[in-house]
Amino acid sequence: MEKEFIELINKHQGILQKICNIYFYRNLYKEDYHQEILIRLWKSFPSFKNQSAFSTWLYRVALNTAIDIIRKQNLKPIHTELSKIEYNIPDNENNTESDKKDKLYQAINHLSDVEKAIIILYLEDYNYKEIAEIIGISESYTGVKINRIKCQLIKILENGQI
């Protein structure tokens, strides 16, 4: 079982990195929390019964764990307030990939824990049905929420204001 788990984790390490980046952005303990998520995934692995894709199951457990860590440590990811100028992504393509990434994560970091969970699933191309199942809301409501979060995120990226 351990071998199978490690293989699956290796295949989906990107998901864990993205979740950690979203929830523990610029957090000193990011690596430590990554480890905690990995441990919880391993402990929950016996409950994975191939009823859904492994990545869907992984998202469910990892998102729950990340939110749980924040709640239990009673801490919020450290985010630095940026000026309007810093938020603006210039129209020319001088930005490096890491700059773009940094700005995107900074913007996402302004969302609430639940909004982050919804937006990461949306950005990762999950359909409304899957997102609704992981989050625990109806499909139609998922659409409403995604649109609202997208608008909020675009607004932040455009001018740094919610």
Add this chain to the structure above:
Amino acid sequence: MDKFDLKKLWSETHTKTQQNIHDDVNIRKTLKMNHSKTIAKVLSDLKLKIFGYSLMLIILISLMVYAWVYLDLKLSANTLILFSFIGLFFIIKIISIINRLLTMTKTTNNLSVKESILLFRKKLNRIKVIDFLSYLIYFYTLAIWLIYNYINDIGGVNNLSWDNEIQTLVLIAIIILLSIPWLIKYQHNQRYKKLYSNLNDSANFLNDVT
């Protein structure tokens, strides 16, 4: 709006992040752990507190048994009640910390995000109610016991007098005792204000009305 195609931006910024940051050896090592260092530290702090209060409770009980059985001291009912109150305080503290530890260790990984939020809020509320009721019963009983003893000492209710300085001190002590549970409740609300606010916001946000 079209300026920011979020999905495109997301995929563009994640094209080069697929390299594994943990190798098989590291993963295997991690899987053998119960918790990561930070979480383990929080849990061990709670366990240490439980150990500390349990130790004090054991010492208190041992002292009482030693005085009663070995030294054959005839302890008065009031002394016994006082020791019992101290012991009861340690028991309340131990229960309160165990409750927190259980909340910290029990996971809801396989539930949906909404269910897990609602469950956590319920657990946090339960801790608040149990803490408040325990302290309320404890300190109110202590206050009643103090009033009863004081009235006995002065020879009845008829002898109560505002000229007596000790009575003022007793009155202040009683007011303090009666207000402690409310102060603890207030402190809990202040301490977890942000957490409650986040939980309530999340629950409201996910409150499906369609």
